[in-house]
Amino acid sequence: MITNFKKQNSTGFTLVEMIIYVTLMTLVTIITIQSLIVVLKSNRNSFVENNIRNSGYGAMEGMLREIRLSESIDQVSGGILQMKQNGGTNIVKFATSSNYSLDFYEGTDTPTLFGPLTPKGVLVKSLIFTPINTGKSLAVRIQMELEANKEGQIVREWFYDTAILRGSY
Amino acid sequence: MNKVNLKKGSGIVEIIIAISIFTVILGTLITASNLYLSGAAENLKSTKGAYLAEEGIEAIKIIRDSNWSNISALNDNVNYYLYFDTSSSTSNIWKATTTTSNIDLFVRTFKLNPVYRDANGRIISNGGALDQNTKKVTVDISWKTKNATTTKNLSTYITNII
Numbered sequence: 306m307i308t309n310f311k312k313q314n315s316t317g318f319t320l321v322e323m324i325i326y327v328t329l330m331t332l333v334t335i336i337t338i339q340s341l342i343v344v345l346k347s348n349r350n351s352f353v354e355n356n357i358r359n360s361g362y363g364a365m366e367g368m369l370r371e372i373r374l375s376e377s378i379d380q381v382s383g384g385i386l387q388m389k390q391n392g393g394t395n396i397v398k399f400a401t402s403s404n405y406s407l408d409f410y411e412g413t414d415t416p417t418l419f420g421p422l423t424p425k426g427v428l429v430k431s432l433i434f435t436p437i438n439t440g441k442s443l444a445v446r447i448q449m450e451l452e453a454n455k456e457g458q459i460v461r462e463w464f465y466d467t468a469i470l471r472g473s474y
Numbered sequence: 475m476n477k478v479n480l481k482k483g484s485g486i487v488e489i490i491i492a493i494s495i496f497t498v499i500l501g502t503l504i505t506a507s508n509l510y511l512s513g514a515a516e517n518l519k520s521t522k523g524a525y526l527a528e529e530g531i532e533a534i535k536i537i538r539d540s541n542w543s544n545i546s547a548l549n550d551n552v553n554y555y556l557y558f559d560t561s562s563s564t565s566n567i568w569k570a571t572t573t574t575s576n577i578d579l580f581v582r583t584f585k586l587n588p589v590y591r592d593a594n595g596r597i598i599s600n601g602g603a604l605d606q607n608t609k610k611v612t613v614d615i616s617w618k619t620k621n622a623t624t625t626k627n628l629s630t631y632i633t634n635i636i
Contacts (some may be wrong), residue, residue: 325486333493340504347507351514358518365525388571424610435558439539441635444532446558446566462518463578466525467532467568474635 346458353445353460356453361464364407364449367422369468371397371409372445376472384432386445387416390472401429406461407449428452430461511540516619520626523615527628530556530582530613533568535609535632540567542634545586545609553614554584584613589631597631 306324318326332449379396381412387398398410402421405428410416423429430450437444446467533556537544548554554570570584587610590602597608612629 322486326489329489329493333496336497337500341498344504344507347511354515354518358521362521375572416624435566437536437567439567441539442536444536446529462522464522464525465529465577467529467536469493469532469535473518 316459335462349455349458353453353455353458354462356394356424356427356455357451357460357462360423360453361449361451361462363424364422364429365447365452365464365466366409367409368399369466371399372468375470378445378470379386379442381434381436382444384434386434388470399434401432404465405429407432416470423451437467441474442469444469490506499620501541514565516624519617519619520624522578523617526577526580526582527613527615527626530584530615530632531611531628534570534584534611535582536568537539537631538634542607544570545632545634546606548586550586550588553585555583580617582613582615584611591628608632 344471362462371390372386372388373399375390376393377389379387379389380398384401385398386400387396394413396410396412396414396416398416399422400408400410402408405424406419406421407423407429411419428451430452431448432450433446433448435446435448437446444467447465449464451462451464454466534545548570552572554572555575556568557571557573557575558566559569560566574581576582589605589608589610590598590600590609592598592602592604599604609632610629611632612627614625614627616623616625618624
């Protein structure tokens, strides 16, 4: 009887074995969850950075193109830039709106809103236009700070560029 | 002998091996994904760097436009920094300086090189006559990444347009 009982017992797990297994299982689970969190966090970060990059690229290219096509500066004050193109017949204007988007205006006499250059979810936190006059040419310096956020992951980035009004020579 | 055969459950060694394999695979996957993600993060910096380099070229053209003597006064093959001078009452202007001036985490320098032309006025790298009214401009942008420093440069020729 005694030997029979012992034999049956040896086919199962002892308490020590169980403890070891459970400990190992817990450790593995913790490692997995931790790394999952890290991956998810960097994924979110990469999404936000990509968003900023694309919006920054779009906004900067839009502004630089119009600056280079322009001949004279009508108005520069902080976040507003208005310029004349095509012998003064076309007026273009960039300004930030109350909901932090960068808006583009165009028209012959009074520029009308054409649309935003930045997508929803990306905020133009600061936009500074600085005029430059060399005596031979005009130029505009752009400093723009964008902010995007996804589930608490906030990324901010400044973009800088200067462009000469090619029509001002 | 029968007793040994009755033990069908996995032994501690097997479990440890299984866990090790699992951990190695998991670790590899995470490293790969992180590498990919940090590459994506570099994208933003390189876009910003490209604009800074472009600004460097435009700034030198602005310096050239205000007076060619600003360019001819600079030494060849010496690294200069650019700074935006807002102190003037007439107009803001870009200026060259030897004082370090970094933009966020980016370092921007430029250098000028002499330009030589042959009898037909073509730019040549060796021999020929020195053209006093043309310079080769190279703008260097560098920034620190996780393990190294990334450098990008843009170059062009500027001439004295008077």
